[in-house]
Every structure is written in C-alpha cells, then in structure tokens.
Amino acid sequence: MDVDVLKRVPVREQEPKVRAANFEEVCLGYNKEEAMAEATRCIKCKNPQCVTGCPVNIDIPGFIKEVEDGNFDEAYHVINKYSSLPAVCGRVCPQESQCEAKCIRGIKGDAVSIGKLERFVADTAKENGIKPVPAETKNGKKVAVIGSGPAGLTCAGDLAKLGYDVTIFEALHKAGGVLSYGIPEFRLPKTEVVDAEIENVKSLGVKIETNTVIGKAVTIDELLDNEGFDAVFIGSGAGLPRFMGIPGENANGVFSANEYLTRSNLMKAFDEEYDTPIIAGKKVVVVGGGNVAMDAARTALRLGADVHIVYRRSEAELPARVEEVHHAKEEGIIFDLLTNPVEIYEDEDGNVKGIKCIRMELGEPDESGRRRPVEIPGSEFEIEADTVIMSLGTSPNPLISSTTKGLETNRRKCIVAEESDGSTSKAAVYAGGDAVTGAATVILAMGAGKAAAKGIDEFLSK
Numbered sequence: 001m002d003v004d005v006l007k008r009v010p011v012r013e014q015e016p017k018v019r020a021a022n023f024e025e026v027c028l029g030y031n032k033e034e035a036m037a038e039a040t041r042c043i044k045c046k047n048p049q050c051v052t053g054c055p056v057n058i059d060i061p062g063f064i065k066e067v068e069d070g071n072f073d074e075a076y077h078v079i080n081k082y083s084s085l086p087a088v089c090g091r092v093c094p095q096e097s098q099c100e101a102k103c104i105r106g107i108k109g110d111a112v113s114i115g116k117l118e119r120f121v122a123d124t125a126k127e128n129g130i131k132p133v134p135a136e137t138k139n140g141k142k143v144a145v146i147g148s149g150p151a152g153l154t155c156a157g158d159l160a161k162l163g164y165d166v167t168i169f170e171a172l173h174k175a176g177g178v179l180s181y182g183i184p185e186f187r188l189p190k191t192e193v194v195d196a197e198i199e200n201v202k203s204l205g206v207k208i209e210t211n212t213v214i215g216k217a218v219t220i221d222e223l224l225d226n227e228g229f230d231a232v233f234i235g236s237g238a239g240l241p242r243f244m245g246i247p248g249e250n251a252n253g254v255f256s257a258n259e260y261l262t263r264s265n266l267m268k269a270f271d272e273e274y275d276t277p278i279i280a281g282k283k284v285v286v287v288g289g290g291n292v293a294m295d296a297a298r299t300a301l302r303l304g305a306d307v308h309i310v311y312r313r314s315e316a317e318l319p320a321r322v323e324e325v326h327h328a329k330e331e332g333i334i335f336d337l338l339t340n341p342v343e344i345y346e347d348e349d350g351n352v353k354g355i356k357c358i359r360m361e362l363g364e365p366d367e368s369g370r371r372r373p374v375e376i377p378g379s380e381f382e383i384e385a386d387t388v389i390m391s392l393g394t395s396p397n398p399l400i401s402s403t404t405k406g407l408e409t410n411r412r413k414c415i416v417a418e419e420s421d422g423s424t425s426k427a428a429v430y431a432g433g434d435a436v437t438g439a440a441t442v443i444l445a446m447g448a449g450k451a452a453a454k455g456i457d458e459f460l461s462k
Contacts, residue, residue, distance in 0.1 A: 001037045006109030009038040011116050016330040020301055023185045023270055026327060027091070027116075032072075035120040039068035041105055042112045049102035050114060055447030056154075058082040060099060060114055067117055076125035079118060080132045084157030084201055085150060085446060087126065087193045088179060090119025093443045094321050126196055132157070134204045139163040141460050144229040146214045146400065149177020150442045151235030151433030153201050154449030155456075160204035162457055167229075169212045174266060177237055178434075179442070181266040182258070184295050186302070187324075190265070215399035220407075224428060231428045231456045234415060235449055238394040238434035244287070248344030249390075253279060253352035257288070257296040257391035264299050281305050281387025285355050287341055288391030289313065292439075294324040296389045297333050307333045308383055312340040312360050312373040338362070340373065342380070344388055354384050394439045404429070414438055421455025422448060430456055 003009065012028040013019075019026050030038065042064045050060045059078055066075035079086045095101075095115035103111035141164055145156045148170040156166045174180050179194045188194060202208065214220060214236070223229045241256030243249055260278070263269045267276035280303035286296050289311035297307045309328070311318065314337055318325055329335070336357070343356040359379035362371035401409045408416040408425035415424060415431040422430035432448025434440055 008110040020331040050099040053099040053102035087122035135163040147235040148175035151445040151449035154446040158453035181262040215403040234431040251346040293391035422452030
C-alpha cells in the first residue's frame with residue numbers, strides 16, 4: 001500500500017454511535033499490510049530516542065524492522081526481552097507522551113505509531129501460538145511477588161526468565177490487578193488480552209495463588225522467615241479511593257470509580273447473564289479528569305446513562321490521554337470544565353438527586369506547576385443526577401506496611417523504595433508501582449517491576 005512518510009497509517013475503529021452501545025473493543029488495530037506499511041515510516045535512528053522514552057526500554061527500532069520485513073514472530077521475541085505484557089501496553093500505554101513523543105519522525109510529521117505496532121505484534125504472536133522463552137535452568141532461589149497487576153507480573157516474568165522460582169500472591173479471585181478490575185473491556189479485553197498475557201507469564205514457570213491476602217493470611221515476615229522465600233516484591237497497587245469530603249457524599253448512588261469499574265469489569269455487571277447488578281444510573285456525573293474518570297464515564301454511557309464529566313481545571317490540564325478524551329467526546333459525553341462540586345443533594349430516601357457545582361478560573365501555578373483553580377463567587381449551578389462517581393485518585397491500602405516490621409512508608413502511606421532498584425528499608429524486600437508512587441500508569445508500574453527484578457537478582461547473586 002502507498003505510504004505518506006509524514007502521516008501515520010490510520011487505525012480502524014468502531015464508529016462512535018455503534019461502540020457507545022456495546023462493550024466491544026473500540027480500536028480494531030492494524031492488519032498485516034497496514035502494520036508493514038507503518039513500519040516503513042521508521043527511519044531506524046542510530047541513537048533512538050524512542051527507546052529512552054520507554055519506561056521498560058524496548059528495542060523499538062529492532063522490533064519495527066522485523067515487522068517491516070514480515071518477521072512477526074521474531075518481532076515478538078525482540079519485544080519480549082523487555083516486556084512481559086506487550087498486548088496490554090500496545091493498548092493502554094500513553095505512547096504519545098513517552099516513546100512516540102521522542103520519535104524523530106514526529107518532528108516534521110506524525111510520529112511512528114509505535115503502540116499500535118506493538119499491539120499488532122503481540123496479537124499476531126497469540127494467533128500464531130508464539131510464547132515467551134523460559135529459562136533453561138532454575139537457580140534454586142525463591143521469590144514471592146505480592147499482587148498480580150502490571151508491576152507484579154513484570155517483576156515475576158523477568159525473574160522467571162532468570163531462573164528464579166516465583167510465586168505471585170493475589171488477594172482477589174482473579175489475577176491481573178488493575179488490568180482485570182480497573183480498565184474497561186472496550187479498552188482492554190479480558191479474555192483475549194489480559195488472561196492470555198497472564199498465561200504467557202505462567203508459561204515461564206510463575207505460580208499464582210489467588211484469594212490470598214498478604215498481611216492477613218500470611219505476613220511478609222512469615223514468607224521470609226517460615227516459607228523459604230529469599231526475597232519479596234510488593235506490587236500491591238493503590239486501591240484505596242479518595243473522596244472530596246463534601247456534604248452528601250454518603251448518599252445512595254455515590255460510588256468511587258474503583259467500585260464502579262470493579263463491579264462492571266471483574267464481576268461483569270454489564271452482562272445480563274451475570275447476577276452482579278450495578279446501579280447504573282440514568283444521569284451520571286463523574287468527578288475527575290484522569291484516565292480512570294474517562295473509563296468510568298464511558299462505562300456509564302454504555303450502561304445507558306447521560307454522562308457529565310466535571311473537572312476543576314481546563315481541557316489543557318486534563319491528565320487523561322488525548323485519545324481517551326477524544327473518544328469520550330465522540331461518544332457524546334459532556335465535559336463541564338473549570339467546574340468543581342461543592343455539595344451532593346439527596347431526596348427524602350437518601351438517594352442522589354443532583355449535584356451543586358461552582359465555576360472556577362485558573363490562578364497562579366501551584367507546587368505541581370499547573371495553574372491553581374480558584375472559585376468564582378456567585379457562580380454556583382446544579383446538575384441533575386442520580387449517580388455520582390468520584391474519580392479523584394487512590395492510595396495504597398496500609399495493610400501490608402502495617403503488618404511488616406521495619407518497612408518505611410511516607411505520609412501518604414506509600415512504601416518508600418529506591419527508584420533505581422526497588423529496594424526498601426527492609427532487607428530482601430522490594431517494592432514498586434502504585435504501592436510506592438500512588439496511582440500512576442500501567443507502563444510506569446511495569447518499569448518499576450522491571451527495575452525491582454534487576455535489583456532482586458543483583459541482591460540474591462551476591
């Protein structure tokens with residue numbers, strides 16, 4: 001096919017009106033011809049900045065060259081040297097602010113569509129039955145990984161490739177962490193993508209024990225002292241939701257985004273064949289502007305609601321991916337920007353009946369460098385609603401840190417760990433991902449898991 005080197009090959013998507021009424025994947029990905037054509041746009045830099053922009057340092061020009069030559073299986077093996085979750089990353093990674101942001105091709109045109117090519121390679125490998133290559137021999141050392149989200153799966157996969165005997169302990173009944181319970185089916189299919197990626201990690205020899213709450217069933221100290229583990233990685237995420245503390249927040253019909261998405265994703269509340277109903281609401285207000293807010297809003301839309309997103313800053317400050325904001329707007333979600341909730345109204349039965357908001361304007365920059373939103377006096381107005389979803393970020397559950405001797409945490413209850421290798425204040429205990437940073441992206445959690453695997457290997461190889 002003809003290729004304009006300045007423009008990326010378009011990727012096929014469901015039409016907005018069609019996808020707004022189903023939970024099938026929005027983006028349909030590249031086919032073979034489209035992927036090979038897009039790969040020709042890569043100029044194979046001698047000093048590839050795209051690699052420096054990738055938190056797991058994938059050899060991007062290397063795998064793209066294999067795609068260009070039609071060697072799709074080899075492209076997968078190139079990626080898998082660095083990433084255990086390529087089908088996930090190809091879908092939910094913010095490439096536009098990482099690898100693609102540093103793409104030289106993007107200076108005078110569109111950056112190479114690195115994420116879509118990674119997705120194509122991973123999906124093609126699955127279709128062809130290609131698996132990651134396990135270690136030839138075991139080294140006789142055991143590592144426990146707490147949490148089966150992106151940080152835990154990455155750490156476990158990397159350690160298994162080095163010959164370690166790895167067991168992941170997962171609190172829920174299903175592995176995957178935020179990949180399973182937090183990201184909607186229409187962005188990240190569970191069976192075809194998440195479950196398949198987990199099976200790939202298990203094919204390396206990694207064992208996963210679900211329904212095991214570390215800190216209750218067994219402590220980290222007991223894993224090290226009594227269960228024969230030589231090291232522990234904590235990748236337990238940040239699942240404790242935050243609220244605003246405004247009047248009416250305890251009304252029936254107020255959810256955290258975590259609960260709303262977990263019920264929909266992990267318990268399949270969107271599927272009429274499953275007996276796990278959710279109060280979907282007909283008029284839903286989502287408070288927040290990140291990717292989780294977009295996920296909650298787009299889920300509510302698909303469950304039949306009219307949806308507003310309320311965010312206290314302007315569109316330029318929205319922390320969500322540009323692609324997710326674009327998709328939400330296409331699907332008909334209303335954005336109330338420079339707007340902040342001040343009260344949730346209840347009816348006589350304690351149910352949500354509306355939300356009172358106030359208009360904002362941007363003032364001087366705050367400590368984050370973003371202009372601080374300031375209330376405009378007398379600008380209050382109401383939005384009719386029967387459901388309010390709070391998407392204001394999350395914090396780590398303190399259970400693990402409170403039951404582990406000598407494990408330092410900060411004022412936000414996050415575990416203190418070295419960024420370079422994940423080491424903590426407790427010997428043989430490493431940590432990474434949202435348990436350390438608070439809520440962040442999948443790929444940053446993967447980068448932390450990768451760094452910790454390297455740190456654990458260096459520690460146990462002494």
